[in-house]
Amino acid sequence: MVLRVHNTMIGQMEEFQPINGNKVGMYVCGINTYDDSHMGHAKSAVTFDVIRRHLVRKGYDVTYVINFTDIEDHCIERTIKLGIPLDELTERYIGEYHKDMGKLGVKKANIYPVASHHMKEIIEAIQKLIDKGFAYESGGEVYFDVMAVAEFGKLSHRKRDDMLAGARVAVDERKRGPLDFVLWKNKKPEEPFWESPWSEGRPGWHIECSVMSMKYLGESFELHGGGTELVFPHHENEIMQSEALSDKTFVKYWLHGGLMNVGDEKMSKSLNNFFTIKDVVKQYDPLVVRFFLLNTHYRKPIDFNQKALEEAAQALGRMQNTLDSVLADAENAIEGEDAFAQVARESVAKFDAAMDEDFNTRDAIASIFEFSREVNKYLESGSKKSSLDEIISTFKIYDEILSIFKFEKGTQDHMMAPLMDVIIDIRQKARAEKNFKLADEIRDRLKELGIEIQDTADDVKWKIIRTSR
RNA sequence: GCCGAGGUAACAUAGCGGCUAUGUGGGGGCCUGCAGAGCCUCAUACGGGAGUUCAACUCUCCCCCUCGGCUCCA
Numbered sequence A: 001m002v003l004r005v006h007n008t009m010i011g012q013m014e015e016f017q018p019i020n021g022n023k024v025g026m027y028v029c030g031i032n033t034y035d036d037s038h039m040g041h042a043k044s045a046v047t048f049d050v051i052r053r054h055l056v057r058k059g060y061d062v063t064y065v066i067n068f069t070d071i072e073d074h075c076i077e078r079t080i081k082l083g084i085p086l087d088e089l090t091e092r093y094i095g096e097y098h099k100d101m102g103k104l105g106v107k108k109a110n111i112y113p114v115a116s117h118h119m120k121e122i123i124e125a126i127q128k129l130i131d132k133g134f135a136y137e138s139g140g141e142v143y144f145d146v147m148a149v150a151e152f153g154k155l156s157h158r159k160r161d162d163m164l165a166g167a168r169v170a171v172d173e174r175k176r177g178p179l180d181f182v183l184w185k186n187k188k189p190e191e192p193f194w195e196s197p198w199s200e201g202r203p204g205w206h207i208e209c210s211v212m213s214m215k216y217l218g219e220s221f222e223l224h225g226g227g228t229e230l231v232f233p234h235h236e237n238e239i240m241q242s243e244a245l246s247d248k249t250f251v252k253y254w255l256h257g258g259l260m261n262v263g264d265e266k267m268s269k270s271l272n273n274f275f276t277i278k279d280v281v282k283q284y285d286p287l288v289v290r291f292f293l294l295n296t297h298y299r300k301p302i303d304f305n306q307k308a309l310e311e312a313a314q315a316l317g318r319m320q321n322t323l324d325s326v327l328a329d330a331e332n333a334i335e336g337e338d339a340f341a342q343v344a345r346e347s348v349a350k351f352d353a354a355m356d357e358d359f360n361t362r363d364a365i366a367s368i369f370e371f372s373r374e375v376n377k378y379l380e381s382g383s384k385k386s387s388l389d390e391i392i393s394t395f396k397i398y399d400e401i402l403s404i405f406k407f408e409k410g411t412q413d414h415m416m417a418p419l420m421d422v423i424i425d426i427r428q429k430a431r432a433e434k435n436f437k438l439a440d441e442i443r444d445r446l447k448e449l450g451i452e453i454q455d456t457a458d459d460v461k462w463k464i465i466r467t468s469r
Numbered sequence B: 001g002c003c004g005a006g007g008u009a010a011c012a013u014a015g016c017g018g019c020u021a022u023g024u025g026g027g028g029g030c031c032u033g034c035a036g037a038g039c040c041u042c043a044u045a046c047g048g049g050a051g052u053u054c055a056a057c058u059c060u061c062c063c064c065c066u067c068g069g070c071u072c073c074a
Helices: A039-057 A071-080 A086-103 A115-132 A161-165 A205-218 A228-246 A277-281 A286-294 A308-332 A340-356 A361-380 A385-402 A418-430 A436-448
Strands: A004-007 A013-015 A024-030 A059-068 A133-136 A141-144 A181-187 A201-203 A220-228 A251-257 A261-262 A453-456 A459-466
Touching: A004 A115, A004 A251, A013 A201, A024 A039, A024 A201, A024 A205, A024 A261, A039 A059, A039 A086, A039 A220, A039 A251, A039 A286, A039 A385, A059 A086, A059 A115, A059 A205, A071 A086, A086 A133, A115 A133, A115 A181, A115 A201, A115 A205, A115 A228, A141 A161, A141 A228, A141 A418, A181 A228, A201 A251, A205 A228, A220 A228, A220 A436, A228 A251, A286 A308, A286 A361, A308 A361, A308 A385, A308 A418, A308 A459, A340 A361, A340 A385, A361 A385, A418 A453, A418 A459, A436 A453
Parallel strands: A024 A059, A024 A220, A220 A251
Antiparallel strands: A004 A013, A133 A141, A141 A181, A181 A201, A453 A459
């Protein structure tokens, strides 16, 4: 199957074809390390995690890089406010990031470069841009000269002249043109700084991503991702800098995810309408949160609200119920084969096809719902061991990409099963004697403990309630 | 103003030039002592207008509305 991706550069879908063989370089803009991550960051991390997983499943040799930017206004403000060194702040929030994303089942990237650890390379890159005539020094600062590049605005599809005409920002007298952006800034009192040929100061935003992505992935690589709000100016400027440095095409495919909204506004620190991952995960199972994020195509915005999370919990529970039944039945299944394995194979084909269309997790998930219904019917009609195993491996394939299911038993305690047998046995006796009051009491009290009893036609099932709501 | 993404049944989301979409919620039924889970089934759709076509929710054009970017931001 051919993978197609939506490339922001051309504004449409195209076939994905790596530059060399099956090696894929993938760079995603991580966070600024000055505070806990919120749900918007979670959306980005989970989106690109799934994209990476799908590429790996398709056999690509993926090198995944996520950067941490720790030299920017907010971080600097924080170090001064907290009175701690920048390094300490950086390390603290990198640690928190990994904790939060780990909870959400995000697999680690291969490399996590940190801006402040690449100062030497950043300064070299700025010097090279000056030498090549793409940047100029002015009062101890260095600016990128937007007029020096042939192509401007190719990612965000803007014209240089339109931008010049509508420039909102007051022109800094140190700049030659209003669209020029800073590569190196003078230090201000109290601020951390680095020595450079131009002044004691620090790099501007954008340059660190050019430097770090090219260092780890080469001058040209396949995928660069981030939220849509980064298209302009961040990614646009990255392209200009990088291509000015290398004289090569920087990135082949640009992927941008829709933003997390709250009501009709995007979730962001500056609007102060954010929900941290830590808080959300306290209230909802991380798998529910992950499912919630993947239940909408990544390029679309998602509205964050209670009702949507509740619905996600309910919907995910439906699939998990099916899987739980299969896992339970598989333990004492009748040996033998039947035709159901074919249904499973068709379902996987449908799932893969959806993922190949620009990582359409929504559509892929719809195919799992359909599969679940088929499985539920199959279970009622009598099942065979080989097919149950096939169903479990099918769910494992889905989970390899989405990571939203639980396969382990709800408890590790080996006494649990025999104990439940005793309780259920007693309750069945009560039921046989029509002592429903007692039978219901047992059921209700177990439910309070998080154990659900289900009476079926031929036996009684129990399970640990997994999906918290 | 400029650039970009959208407007799908009660709600949230997919999708395709013709084959009554997925989940949540609601109605009815099966199963059950009851409940839950599950299965079956019903209702409610494609912002507005024009055009192309044998046929458009799906293509083209115009209009309306929403969101994002143009300033820090996943």
